[in-house]
Amino acid sequence: MTEGHARHDRHVIALMGNPNTGKSSLFSALTGTRQKVANFPGVTVEAKIGTARFENSEITVIDLPGTYSMAARSPDERVATDALLGRIEGTPKPDGVIIVLDASSLDRNLYIGTQILEFGLPAVVALTMVDVAESRGITVDVAKLSETLGVPVVVINAPKGRGLDDLKSTLHRTLHHPGKVLELDYPDDFLRGVNTLYNELCDLGVKLGFKPTRPEALRLLVDGAGPFFDECEEVGGEEFISKFFEIREKAAGGRSLSMHEAQTRYGAIGKWMQEVKQTETREGRTRTDIVDGILTHKFWGSLVFIVVMGLIFQSIYSWSGPLMDAIDGSFGALGEWVGGMMSDGALKSLVVDGVIAGVGGVLIFLPQILVLFLFIAILEDLGYMARAAFLMDRLMSRFGLNGRSFIPMLSGFACAIPAIMGTRVIEDRNTRLTTIFLAPFMSCSARLPVYVLFIAAFVPQMKVLGFIELQGLVLFAMYWVGVFAAIPTALVLKKGILKSKATPFLLELPSYKTPRLKAVGRTLWDRGGSFIKRAGTIILAVSVLVWAAGYFPHSQEVDDKYDAQLAEVESAYADSILEFNPEEDADSLLAQYKAIDDAHEERVAEAEEAAEDDDALEQAISESKAERNAEMAKLAAKSADAEQALSHYADWKALEERRGEIENLRGGEHLEDSFLGRAGHVIEPAVEPLGWDWRIGMAAIASFPAREVIVATLGTIFNLGGDEDEESETLREVVKNAERKDGSKLFTLATALSIMVFFALCAQCAATLAVMRRETNSWKWPIASFLYMTVLAYIGALVTYQVAHALGG
Amino acid sequence: MSTGTLDKLPIGKSARILDVGGEAALQQRLLEMGLLPGVDVTVVRQAPLGDPIEVKVMGYSLSLRRSEAANVQIETTA
Numbered sequence: 001m002t003e004g005h006a007r008h009d010r011h012v013i014a015l016m017g018n019p020n021t022g023k024s025s026l027f028s029a030l031t032g033t034r035q036k037v038a039n040f041p042g043v044t045v046e047a048k049i050g051t052a053r054f055e056n057s058e059i060t061v062i063d064l065p066g067t068y069s070m071a072a073r074s075p076d077e078r079v080a081t082d083a084l085l086g087r088i089e090g091t092p093k094p095d096g097v098i099i100v101l102d103a104s105s106l107d108r109n110l111y112i113g114t115q116i117l118e119f120g121l122p123a124v125v126a127l128t129m130v131d132v133a134e135s136r137g138i139t140v141d142v143a144k145l146s147e148t149l150g151v152p153v154v155v156i157n158a159p160k161g162r163g164l165d166d167l168k169s170t171l172h173r174t175l176h177h178p179g180k181v182l183e184l185d186y187p188d189d190f191l192r193g194v195n196t197l198y199n200e201l202c203d204l205g206v207k208l209g210f211k212p213t214r215p216e217a218l219r220l221l222v223d224g225a226g227p228f229f230d231e232c233e234e235v236g237g238e239e240f241i242s243k244f245f246e247i248r249e250k251a252a253g254g255r256s257l258s259m260h261e262a263q264t265r266y267g268a269i270g271k272w273m274q275e276v277k278q279t280e281t282r283e284g285r286t287r288t289d290i291v292d293g294i295l296t297h298k299f300w301g302s303l304v305f306i307v308v309m310g311l312i313f314q315s316i317y318s319w320s321g322p323l324m325d326a327i328d329g330s331f332g333a334l335g336e337w338v339g340g341m342m343s344d345g346a347l348k349s350l351v352v353d354g355v356i357a358g359v360g361g362v363l364i365f366l367p368q369i370l371v372l373f374l375f376i377a378i379l380e381d382l383g384y385m386a387r388a389a390f391l392m393d394r395l396m397s398r399f400g401l402n403g404r405s406f407i408p409m410l411s412g413f414a415c416a417i418p419a420i421m422g423t424r425v426i427e428d429r430n431t432r433l434t435t436i437f438l439a440p441f442m443s444c445s446a447r448l449p450v451y452v453l454f455i456a457a458f459v460p461q462m463k464v465l466g467f468i469e470l471q472g473l474v475l476f477a478m479y480w481v482g483v484f485a486a487i488p489t490a491l492v493l494k495k496g497i498l499k500s501k502a503t504p505f506l507l508e509l510p511s512y513k514t515p516r517l518k519a520v521g522r523t524l525w526d527r528g529g530s531f532i533k534r535a536g537t538i539i540l541a542v543s544v545l546v547w548a549a550g551y552f553p554h555s556q557e558v559d560d561k562y563d564a565q566l567a568e569v570e571s572a573y574a575d576s577i578l579e580f581n582p583e584e585d586a587d588s589l590l591a592q593y594k595a596i597d598d599a600h601e602e603r604v605a606e607a608e609e610a611a612e613d614d615d616a617l618e619q620a621i622s623e624s625k626a627e628r629n630a631e632m633a634k635l636a637a638k639s640a641d642a643e644q645a646l647s648h649y650a651d652w653k654a655l656e657e658r659r660g661e662i663e664n665l666r667g668g669e670h671l672e673d674s675f676l677g678r679a680g681h682v683i684e685p686a687v688e689p690l691g692w693d694w695r696i697g698m699a700a701i702a703s704f705p706a707r708e709v710i711v712a713t714l715g716t717i718f719n720l721g722g723d724e725d726e727e728s729e730t731l732r733e734v735v736k737n738a739e740r741k742d743g744s745k746l747f748t749l750a751t752a753l754s755i756m757v758f759f760a761l762c763a764q765c766a767a768t769l770a771v772m773r774r775e776t777n778s779w780k781w782p783i784a785s786f787l788y789m790t791v792l793a794y795i796g797a798l799v800t801y802q803v804a805h806a807l808g809g
Numbered sequence: 810m811s812t813g814t815l816d817k818l819p820i821g822k823s824a825r826i827l828d829v830g831g832e833a834a835l836q837q838r839l840l841e842m843g844l845l846p847g848v849d850v851t852v853v854r855q856a857p858l859g860d861p862i863e864v865k866v867m868g869y870s871l872s873l874r875r876s877e878a879a880n881v882q883i884e885t886t887a
Contacts (some may be wrong), residue, residue, distance in 0.1 A: 017843045069841040073834055105869040108843045138868070258833070262840035266848075279868075288870075298857040390872045394858035397874070403861075483810070504877055509863060509870035 011175050012092040014084055018109050019066030019427075019511035020383075022158055025519060026100060027063040029158040030168075037530060038062065038091055039314055040083075043777060045076045047083065049091070054168040060092060068108070069506075070115040070219060073226040076429045081219065083226075084119060087210060096122035098167070100152075102135035103140050104511070106277060110269045111262075117149065118215045120181035122174045125153040132511060137280035144276045150180045159516055184268050190260045193251025194218045200243060207235035221256045288383075288511040295387050296724040304418050305391050308384070309410055310627040312375045316414035317445060320367035320602055327367070331360030349551055350544070358543030361706060365417045365767060369531055370524050372411050372418035376425065377523040381515035385425055386507055387698040393505060399487055400494030402428065402505045405435040412442030413479070414746030416768045418536075420775055421527060430503075434493045435787055436775060440768050441486035443479045443760055446708045449477050449726035450759045453711055457732045458752040477804060481760040485792060531771065538770035542705045550676040550702060558673060562666040569658045573651060589645035590652060593632060597653070600628035602690045667716050676702055677717075690749035690758065690794070691801040693740055700758065707764035750804035754797040762793035815850065815864070815881035823851040824883035831880030843867040844881055 017023045019107050027035070031050025038047045048063040064080050072078040079088070086093020117123060125145070133140060146153040152170045156163030186194070198217035205211050208231065220228055233241055251257060285293075335352040337664055342348040358778045379385045389403030396405050404426040412419035419439040426432040452472075461472045469641040469681050580590050607620035636646045671677050680698025687697040699713040725731075738746040763769065769782035776782075818824055826848050843866050844850065853863040853870065860865050861874045 018884075069837075071837060107866060107867045108869060111841060111843070136868075223837075256833070256836060258837040258840050259829070259845070262837075262845050265845070266845055292854075292863075292870075296854060296856065296863070302857050386872070390856050390861060390863065393872075393874065394856060394860045397860075438877065504835045505861065505872075505874055506838050506842050507861075507872040509872055510841075532831065 003565070010060075010061040011057065011095045011172075012062065013171065013175075014094040014097045015061055015063045015100065016080065016084075016097055016112070017066060018068055018102060018508075020100040020111060020508060021066065021100045021109065023066055023100040024063065025158040025516065026098075026126060026128070026156065027061060028522060029164055029520065030059075030061055030163060032540065037526070038088075040079055040088055040091070042776070044076045045079055046080070047091075054172055057172065057281040059168070059171070060096075062091065062094060067112065069112055070215075071223050071226075072219060072228060073223060074429045078227045078480060081216065084121070085115070085210075085216075094121065096124070096171065097178070098124050098126050098171065100126045100128060103127050103130045104136060104138060106133075106138075106140060107269050107273060110272075111265055113149075114182060114184060114265050114268065115215070117151065117182035118184075118218070118559050119213065120179045122177060122179040123151045124152055124171050124174050125149065126163075127153055127155045128158070130155050131157070136286060137282040139278045141276050141278075145272075148272045148276060150182065166711045184264050186264050187253070187260055190251050190257070190264075192222050193247050193257075196247050197221050197244070199245070200240065201232070204232060204236050204240065208232070216308075218261075220244075221251060224248060224257070224259050259327050261494060266526065274782045284776070286511070291512050292387070292509070295384070296390060301387075301391060305388060308379075308388070309407075312372070313405065313410055313414060315371050315375070316368050316411055316418065320371045323367035324364055325339075327360060327363050331356055331363070335360075346551065346554065346639075349657065350547065352546045353551070354547035355540070358540045358547070360537045361543055362532065362767070365415065365531065366528055368415045369421060370417045370528055372414075372422055373524055373527045374520065376407065376422055378515045379519040380425065381513060381519060383510045383512040386509050389535065390509065397505070399490040400431075401435060401438075401490060402426070402431050403507070404428075405431060408435050408439055409442060412439040412444065415444050415446070416440040416442065416765065417531070417771050420768065420771045421531065423775065430494070433776065433781065434490055436772060436781065438486045438490055438491060440763055440785065440789065441482040441489070441761070443482045446706065446765065447478075447759055449708050451756055453474055453726040453732065453735070454747075454752040454756055457735050458747065458749045478756055478760050481757055481796070485761055485796070489788075530774070534718050534774040535767060535770040538773070539705075540768045542766035542770075546676075546705050548675075549679070550671060550674050552675060553673070554670055558666065562662055562669075565662050566659065569662065573655055580648075589635075589642055590649050591633060593649040594647060596628055596631045596635070597649075600624050603627075664716075668718070671698075671713075671716050689801070690754045690797045691748070691805065692754070693746055694749075695738075695746075696755065700755075700762075700764075703759075705764075705766040706707065707759055707762070710759070748805075750801050753804050754801035758775055758793045758797035760793075761789055762795045763789035812882065812884045813878045815844075815852075815883050816862070816875040816878035818850075818852045818883060818885070820852050820854055820862075822885065823849055824885045825849050826881055827884055828882040829880060830882070831877070835877060835880065839873075839881065840876070842871055843869075844871075850881075850883065 015023060015027055027048065027050060029050040034051030034052075035048050038049045045065045047065060050063070052059040052061050062083060064083055065076075067080055070077075070080055072081055082088050083091060084094060084097065086776065097116060097119075099113050101113055113125070126138065127142065127145070130140065139453075142155060144152050152174060154163055154167045154170050156167055158164070194214065194217050194613065197214070197220060198214050201208075201212035201217050201220070216228065220232065223229065233246070236244075248257065249322065252260070256384050295304055335356045338356065339348055339352045342351065376385070379388070385404075388406065392406040393403030396403055396409075401409075405423075407420040407425065408419045412424055416439045419442070420436050423432045423435045423439070426435060455471050455474050459474050462470050464470050464473060492546070555807065580588070585591055603624040604621055607617055607624070611617035611620055632646060636643045666715045672680075677694075677698055679701055680694040683697045683701070684692075684694040687693075692700075695714075695717050699710045701712040711731070714735065715728075715731055718731070718738060735747055736745075740746050763786045769786060772782040772785060773779055812827065813824075815824070815826075826844060826846050828846055829836055829844055831839065839845075848866060851865040853865055855862045856872075861868055861872050862878060863872050863873075864878075
């Protein structure tokens, strides 16, 4: 693509304009599926690069983020200028530019239009929303507009595919002629300032490493801050800075330079519009006005908002559940299937517990991400996202955020991953970074198993004030722990590290549009793909690392010890029992007894779900047991062989139990002996003040890649095997009865609360950190988040334990 | 004819902008979005919590906080 200039059949163009102008749908219409995300180092916004074809030529299209101005106070805002001048590594330099202008608010759209035209690149204007403008009584004289601006203007309707060929052929023609630089009537002092500064910048040019342009001199003069200013300060030093401010003062002539710029631009635009645009005043309100009357109404608007937000939360929190279960289940089955074909050993464990479980651990987030982005894409396309921000801004601004932060924060209660990805809707860089940092504090659904296990085991079932369940109250409180930690964090961030003089919340409320299915699908595809590609690899790597830490050294001695135990136990049984395999010998008598027994187990499991209290459950179990015994007796009565098989079945079952126990002990001992287990012992002194022992410490370390892992880890270390879940009665009992070395109970209410607070505050989620890295384009944020949350979690757990312990918990 | 700031303009009322002030970045943003001297602006509504407000300017709808609108000097003709 670098030889784009030399060959006439290849071109690079930039697509620019305001947000909500139909720029993205033009990009999709031009490039179709031939597009990818461009990586801009050091910024949080992204651009897309795609390829369009016209006759024999190939056009590379760079879709730059929609913006209202080229003013660049932050690295994110600087991207437009840098991309236009071809200064971003890995992104080709544009030969021309398509300026997208919305005919229904042409004046404001032309503001950035005039800024772009000053760069003098070959340009074509794509005029969109002509139908919307007409419905409001606005007619634009396209020929006049083209004549005035000195560039071709093409009317397009990208969703309907209208004007695209015309745009491409016009572009093709235009690219072969040099562009014309737009010259506006700036006040004399201002213009002199731009020229003087331009000369100064040219002198600095060698040190800057690029050749500055006049429009950049204008931007630097007016903005007086931002990344370009910092660069100049760095290479030009004090000498340059003092000259700069001198030039600035002269150019301003006692007024503000932004005022000069805005009045010159809008002054010119106003004059042009008198000839280009005709406005008939229409009686009555537009469709958007009528809809807004309801959607931003004090009562109805709030009601719709609550319903929509409830729907979003509910769908991420529970409706994506079945899909997640399906992914979980299929990866579990895949692991079992693959495991069944491999012989025991490190390789099998790596494949099954490391890689397959790791890939499953990446994909499990997809349903939540897709569901959230389904809503965001539809609501954004519809125009409702801006209204939601309008409604919530007051509330969010109290925490230094803005209205756009609400949906990401709400999603955080389901999962931080979609929440962090959802912060793309926030235009302001600092607000976006703050929201990204705060999202993991919201108690996500992966923390729930931890709460459920410990609350069920240690919080007594009783009512407070006669009607509030204490267990429910504690669960509710756990959700607030994160929020309470997030509030001061937000204020500190906004006042400290991310301090910006003012982050104005000027938000265009675009007219309502019908969501386009294709665009929504595109968004889902992009977001899902980008998560898997960019975050997936990191998550997988971490999963394999933690698997290795929990598996090795896997000493032979431990295996030998348990193999010997197994052999000893098995020696007491006859061959027919030892070799019975329920799957292979499905027709045997033993298998028939097993089927009866399995049916009983199933009935018990059902009863556990359905039974209202312990008495009912006990009765159901004993009924089922009686049924099983009767069926077995009936079968045994058929023949002497059948009678003997019954006693063999009982022996086989006892053997299976012993085998299971030995395997669980083996797993527990391997884990204790592993690097992870040893790390648990090492950190024991540090976690003792939290009321923990090495086992809890180790489980907490093992949970850093994914917090819900703690439940299975506790299952393994307490010799129950790794398949326990938080609802398991056995795990609950074992946890309740676990003892310290001195024989005292390991878990008390104080310890349980301390663990829960730790898990509420800790950044135990590799996926979150990976997504944070991907969205901020830097490791700085995930590292800061990890350190901050871990320290906070430690302090929180420490205070909780010490206070609860002192109160006798 | 009376002068004041945009944040105090009642809902449904229109005014002409006299001047735009505020801290440099805010002033620049207000100007870029079309709030500049000589332009007519109408307050359309306020959010249910009282802030921000929605104004119509240059034919489009803009939401801004009252604290930001306070930097916009206006005069009402009626």
